[in-house]
Amino acid sequence: VIDVASLYKKTGRFTYDPGFTSTAACFSDITFIDGDKGELLYRGYPIDQLAKQSHFLEVCYLLLYGELPTAQQLEDFENRVTSHTMLHEQMVNFYRGFRRDAHPMAVVCGVVGAMSAFYHDSTDINDAWQREVATVRLIAKVPTICAWAYKYAIGQPFVYPRNDLDYASNFLHMCFAVPCEDYVVDPILSRAMDRIFTLHADHEQNASTSTVRLAGSSHANPFACIAAGVACLWGPAHGGANQACLEMLREIGTPDRIPEFIARAKDKNDPFRLMGFGHRVYKNFDPRAKVMKESADEVLGLLGVEDNPALQVAKELEKIALEDEYFISKKLYPNVDFYSGIILDAMGFPTSMFTPIFALARTVGWIAQWKEMIEDPVQKIGRPRQLYTGATARDYVEVEGR
């Protein structure tokens, strides 16, 4: 038995806070969340205003530099991003090393990590210019990386970026254009895609962002740090929830089966959870989910699939859960992932691409938070402590004596 009291005397006292539910690891000027009110602000601007009135690259500028850009600043920024959308041609060989049936998140994680091998002229974190170049490269190239992960998985040729298109349209083009066939991006789909990017752009110190900050605190290069963020985002409790949510809606299939799944979600002996419900910080409606729901109606209306079975199940499930005592008492509301999968599915993306698209959008948040940390004079290496509960000191025993 560990003598905890004497251990504390030797090591000092620590806060035990699993999941960091009440520990702040930094000051940040970027994103504010009021979980009780269901409020999300990027640099002070409400998320619904940005999603409806702004567009993703302008939001990127805002997150990175703190203010909305003037027309000239925006034009310069857009030009800088569009001049970096191509990938180093040798990266094509890198893709070819992956199995075609690999999950695109595995490919994206690997290729983003490999960027430091291809772009090592922007890995010196002490050089402000290199930090800036790495920032722009990541925002510009991650859409190409994600689109190519998709093309590779389905065995189609890679489609190179089109810099005459806006950011969201270019991404849709790289995913859905096929050589020898005309492909024109529908402006409503492009707008919906852009909104998805904006709604996912940053969310203060969530698991993947904290991972990026922790990796960055050791002064690892920015590409390595963002790859760490991609890896963390993949889990179904975080960014992987959008894939898991649509798969759940499909498994439910018809509204009459909803009570069965609600009962499972409440059963403490069943590990099943309602995907797309609940959030560590929001104890009210996730403001992103509201905008996402409107977008889902718009996109499905355009495509003439308002009677999409997953949407029907989602709407009914939301209604039932919001009136259910269990969900009310635990303050479990739909989160951003609840409707995003329905939109992406209607656009033609397979569920395996949902989380890479989240990673694409979150790249700007990760890099903005990474820059803020690196530029903070009090930044220290992240090094949580522990409360040791293992064996006390004992002598090694030779194998014959065990």
Ligand code: ACO
């Ligand atoms: N379905 C059923 N019960 C739930 C759900 C859910 N989706 N979410 C939480 N609960 C219950 C838990 O069982 C727990 O009950 P208990 O108090 O009786 O033990 C209580 O609500 C609190 O849950 P925690 O897991 O302690 O809350 P935490 O803040 O750690 O987790 C999380 C938040 C991971 C998002 C959780 O709500 C969840 O697993 N949701 C489903 C996955 C999901 O949608 N993730 C996306 C998050 S948003 C994002 O990353 C973009």
